[in-house]
Amino acid sequence: MSHDDFHGRLEDDRMVTGSGTYSLDWDFPQAAHAWFLRADRAHAQIVSIDASAALAHPGVIAVLTGEDLQAAGFKSLPVLTIPTRPDAMKPLLPFRPCLATGKVRMAGEAVVCVIAETQQIAMDATELVSVEYKELPPVVDALDALKPGAPQVHADVPGNLYWDYDDGDQAGTDALFAKAATIVKHDLYNHRVIGNPMEPRCCISEYDAAKEQYFLYSPTQGPRIQAAMVAKVLGVPTDKVDVVAKDTGGGFGIRSAVYPEYCVTLLASKKLGRPVCWNGSRSESFLTDNQARDFICHGELALDDKGKFLSMRFYMVANNGAYLAPTGLLSQTRSVTSCITGVYDVPVAHARIKLVATNTAQVAAYRGAGRPIMSTMLECLVERAAIDLDMDPVEIRRNNLIRKDQFPYAMTNGTTYDCGDFEAVLDDALAAADWKGFEQRRAESAKRGKLRGRALSTYIESTAAGGIPDEAQLRFEADGTLSLFASSHSHGQGHETSFAQVVSRVLGLPMKTIKLRTGEAGMRVGGGGTGGSRSMVSFGSSFFLGAQEVVKKGKELAAKELEAAPADITFDHGEFSIAGTDRRISLQNLIQKHQGTHPHPLDSSSANKYGMTYPNGAHIAEVEIDPETGVTDIISYIAVDDIGNVITHALVEGQMQGGLTQGAGQIFGEHAIYDRESGQLLTGSFMDYPMPRAVLVEGLQIIDHPVPTALNPLGAKGVGEAGCTGALPTLSNAILDALRPVGVKHFDMPATPQRVWQAIQEAKAGRPSAMLSYTLEYA
Amino acid sequence: MAVKVSMTVNGKSVSHEVEERTLLVSYIRETLRMTGTHVGCDTAQCGACTIHMNGRAVKSCNILAMQAEGASITTIEGVANADGTLHPMQAAFKEHHGLQCGFCTPGMVMSAIDLVKNFPDTTEQQIREQLDGNLCRCTGYHNIVKAIKAAAADPASAKAGV
Numbered sequence: 001m002s003h004d005d006f007h008g009r010l011e012d013d014r015m016v017t018g019s020g021t022y023s024l025d026w027d028f029p030q031a032a033h034a035w036f037l038r039a040d041r042a043h044a045q046i047v048s049i050d051a052s053a054a055l056a057h058p059g060v061i062a063v064l065t066g067e068d069l070q071a072a073g074f075k076s077l078p079v080l081t082i083p084t085r086p087d088a089m090k091p092l093l094p095f096r097p098c099l100a101t102g103k104v105r106m107a108g109e110a111v112v113c114v115i116a117e118t119q120q121i122a123m124d125a126t127e128l129v130s131v132e133y134k135e136l137p138p139v140v141d142a143l144d145a146l147k148p149g150a151p152q153v154h155a156d157v158p159g160n161l162y163w164d165y166d167d168g169d170q171a172g173t174d175a176l177f178a179k180a181a182t183i184v185k186h187d188l189y190n191h192r193v194i195g196n197p198m199e200p201r202c203c204i205s206e207y208d209a210a211k212e213q214y215f216l217y218s219p220t221q222g223p224r225i226q227a228a229m230v231a232k233v234l235g236v237p238t239d240k241v242d243v244v245a246k247d248t249g250g251g252f253g254i255r256s257a258v259y260p261e262y263c264v265t266l267l268a269s270k271k272l273g274r275p276v277c278w279n280g281s282r283s284e285s286f287l288t289d290n291q292a293r294d295f296i297c298h299g300e301l302a303l304d305d306k307g308k309f310l311s312m313r314f315y316m317v318a319n320n321g322a323y324l325a326p327t328g329l330l331s332q333t334r335s336v337t338s339c340i341t342g343v344y345d346v347p348v349a350h351a352r353i354k355l356v357a358t359n360t361a362q363v364a365a366y367r368g369a370g371r372p373i374m375s376t377m378l379e380c381l382v383e384r385a386a387i388d389l390d391m392d393p394v395e396i397r398r399n400n401l402i403r404k405d406q407f408p409y410a411m412t413n414g415t416t417y418d419c420g421d422f423e424a425v426l427d428d429a430l431a432a433a434d435w436k437g438f439e440q441r442r443a444e445s446a447k448r449g450k451l452r453g454r455a456l457s458t459y460i461e462s463t464a465a466g467g468i469p470d471e472a473q474l475r476f477e478a479d480g481t482l483s484l485f486a487s488s489h490s491h492g493q494g495h496e497t498s499f500a501q502v503v504s505r506v507l508g509l510p511m512k513t514i515k516l517r518t519g520e521a522g523m524r525v526g527g528g529g530t531g532g533s534r535s536m537v538s539f540g541s542s543f544f545l546g547a548q549e550v551v552k553k554g555k556e557l558a559a560k561e562l563e564a565a566p567a568d569i570t571f572d573h574g575e576f577s578i579a580g581t582d583r584r585i586s587l588q589n590l591i592q593k594h595q596g597t598h599p600h601p602l603d604s605s606s607a608n609k610y611g612m613t614y615p616n617g618a619h620i621a622e623v624e625i626d627p628e629t630g631v632t633d634i635i636s637y638i639a640v641d642d643i644g645n646v647i648t649h650a651l652v653e654g655q656m657q658g659g660l661t662q663g664a665g666q667i668f669g670e671h672a673i674y675d676r677e678s679g680q681l682l683t684g685s686f687m688d689y690p691m692p693r694a695v696l697v698e699g700l701q702i703i704d705h706p707v708p709t710a711l712n713p714l715g716a717k718g719v720g721e722a723g724c725t726g727a728l729p730t731l732s733n734a735i736l737d738a739l740r741p742v743g744v745k746h747f748d749m750p751a752t753p754q755r756v757w758q759a760i761q762e763a764k765a766g767r768p769s770a771m772l773s774y775t776l777e778y779a
Numbered sequence: 780m781a782v783k784v785s786m787t788v789n790g791k792s793v794s795h796e797v798e799e800r801t802l803l804v805s806y807i808r809e810t811l812r813m814t815g816t817h818v819g820c821d822t823a824q825c826g827a828c829t830i831h832m833n834g835r836a837v838k839s840c841n842i843l844a845m846q847a848e849g850a851s852i853t854t855i856e857g858v859a860n861a862d863g864t865l866h867p868m869q870a871a872f873k874e875h876h877g878l879q880c881g882f883c884t885p886g887m888v889m890s891a892i893d894l895v896k897n898f899p900d901t902t903e904q905q906i907r908e909q910l911d912g913n914l915c916r917c918t919g920y921h922n923i924v925k926a927i928k929a930a931a932a933d934p935a936s937a938k939a940g941v
Binding site: 006007008009011012013015016017018019020021022024025027120195196197198199200247248249250251252281282283491492493494650651653654657658659660661662664685686687691692693694695696697698700 | 798800808812813814815816817818819820821822824825827854855856858859865869870872873874876878879880881882883884885888906907908910911914915916917918919920921922923924
């Protein structure tokens with residue numbers, strides 16, 4: 001669909017009229033209401049819990065504690081494991097309970113669940129529960145947690161080290177570093193953020209005793225993967241759990257997970273014999289949603305005497321929080337290192353990442369999931385090399401890019417890039433940004449007393465290939481419509497439109513007759529969920545192949561109708577015909593002839609795995625800083641992206657705009673801050689946590705540069721996270737570029753006015769690296 | 780303590796006994812079961828619950844149902860024509876891809892209608908500033924701004940009112 005053809009999505013009419021169905025919009029008038037008593041401190045032994053006053057409160061139906069869950073046979077909340085080297089440390093996976101038992105490990109951890117006739121009564125009664133705690137000292141900083149004598153978060157995680165992860169070729173890397181003419185080192189802190197989808201986490205849980213079936217109505221990114229995780233906790237087969245969802249109010253990786261409240265309310269529903277609703281508040285989302293980033297990063301780049309990159313090595317410390325979330329291993333390890341040397345021709349590199357337990361909320365996948373950690377590290381390191389070695393920031397990059405003729409490009413860490421044209425993408429960005437005219441613009445800003453900075457950054461990221469085949473089912477209904485079934489779930493991407501687009505293009509059927517169905521009770525369709533920018537790559541491709549299967553079946557039906565051999569039938573624009581004749585029959589006609597039969601003879605499905613592919617791009621930002629106030633404005637932002645073939649341009653542009661702005665949100669202010677003494681989250685509401693507003697990002701220009709992949713039939717590479725992965729390094733570098741002329745050498749984000757102003761004052765006072773949070777040594 | 784509240788919602792008179800502490804948004808969502816108005820926060824920051832009360836955009840999470848006694852309320856469900864034709868602002872959000880997950884959209888549309896009513900010759904900068912009370916996490920606001928600008932320029936907007 002070209003941009004001009006776009007007149008809205010299939011999902012829009014219900015959403016703009018308030019007729020969408022988000023999790024708490026399902027009608028369960030008979031539901032009881034759950035509320036959770038949460039730990040008011042970050043680290044403590046639970047001495048006793050007394051809920052008698054709450055139970056005696058009028059309208060209270062039940063109270064559940066960790067002991068009740070143990071009695072019900074609850075298992076740990078699950079963690080997705082990833083392959084480890086046989087000789088390496090295995091990750092430690094401490095038990096993660098749905099309600100704390102013995103100990104609380106983070107402020108906000110659920111301790112007691114009170115169920116009452118109304119939410120107000122449940123909230124009132126929760127205040128009547130008394131918990132006696134024995135305080136323990138908390139640790140919230142990852143480096144503090146690694147120190148000898150630090151408070152131990154889990155008895156079975158010695159030294160607070162969940163995992164010492166290692167990727168790449170250490171010996172080969174060290175050998176190349178030994179030959180280097182120059183080694184450039186750079187430290188940065190990729191600070192912690194909170195994803196905040198606009199729909200707070202919530203659920204309605206229902207147990208059907210007759211069917212022995214659990215139904216969870218919750219925001220989701222993939223009903224079946226979420227059901228599998230819930231089933232693990234409950235200790236029942238996956239088939240006994242249905243996650244039901246129609247509209248999901250944002251996800252960004254955070255809504256792919258199972259959470260304690262879902263499992264507790266499912267048990268409550270089973271015990272009470274009625275549905276249980278949990279109307280989760282924003283405060284609870286702040287405290288207990290999976291949080292993101294919080295990586296202390298150190299990178300080293302070895303160069304020869306001509307500025308050619310020889311190798312790279314990294315040491316990072318990731319603050320994983322009090323528990324491992326389902327994606328808490330993957331997003332902090334392989335997702336970081338998969339594109340270990342970016343778009344650069346550096347096949348040999350090494351990274352070590354320590355995953356650390358602290359008394360903070362669990363950290364896991366969030367838009368980019370690890371890739372923005374590496375893109376920021378890499379591009380800030382390369383920028384540093386250009387500065388230290390007095391090289392042109394464009395040429396140092398250009399001279400080290402993987403060339404178009406080097407694909408497939410294999411690295412020693414097991415990653416193989418399939419295709420790309422990094423230099424052409426770079427050139428497009430330079431042209432669009434009027435790169436050469438910058439000095440004039442900088443001088444003009446200076447006349448107005450402003451500091452102008454600009455930066456070019458590249459990025460590349462892996463989109464998540466499927467571990468299991470992603471299935472697409474196409475079913476012709478009795479009412480003449482075509483239903484599409486998949487296990488992915490849109491949380492804003494517009495799958496109803498884009499998947500219908502894919503199928504409509506193959507079959508020539510009107511978009512409005514094609515209906516995507518993803519989160520229905522009883523639906524069993526194979527594959528993963530939405531995440532890792534994978535939906536078009538995987539489910540889109542399966543729908544494309546499934547639609548081709550419809551054509552194949554249609555040819556056989558048409559052959560019978562037209563009394564010809566199937567091999568002689570061609571299909572074009574919705575019509576089957578005998579080649580070289582005017583004898584034809586439309587697909588619509590064939591559908592109608594068999595309308596109402598089940599299964600319809602044209603019903604088809606396709607389930608496939610697709611190879612990992614690599615969206616990439618070059619972004620250029622210009623910013624202007626008012627040194628008197630520290631206020632930074634984005635003057636222009638050019639994003640040139642190779643996301644493979646584009647199916648629906650407007651939706652792709654929307655994903656890029658959203659991703660870039662989300663990245664800008666982190667760069668300019670979003671910051672989850674825990675108090676070092678108390679372990680309390682200091683930024684627990686929208687009043688303390690500055691979400692991006694409409695004034696934050698202006699002057700945005702998005703340019704496609706598709707280099708289609710051959711690894712899936714659509715040639716798509718994925719777009720969901722690219723904007724965020726590109727924005728973090730680009731804006732970081734642009735801000736430092738603006739600050740360098742006044743003497744600032746290091747600047748860790750976020751670039752709040754206060755921090756920018758402080759950086760300038762510190763530099764004036766002879767402390768150019770005052771805004772550097774941490775330093776590490778590669779070891 | 781229960782208290783009786785009466786008001787007009789989307790042109791219809793409604794009256795119920797509610798607890799005194801019931802927020803207007805809870806009354807709309809839970810008592811009236813009109814779920815187009817959303818709750819995205821608990822600090823009156825996000826604007827997902829924006830409705831019109833006596834012709835002004837207000838955050839319905841920040842006001843008690845009692846305070847709306849006798850008021851004329853319009854929610855997102857009352858914005859389109861009875862025949863289902865979208866209000867020009869709704870149509871512009873759709874046309875310009877001004878929504879993704881759609882959760883903030885009802886509040887955005889209600890705020891935007893008020894914005895254009897107050898500033899008929901609005902500028903892009905003014906739209907961006909006026910949207911300060913409405914959070915969107917998906918779109919980066921770019922297409923929301925575009926949609927509001929287009930709706931402001933659409934002569935149908937002035938006629939549509941609300």
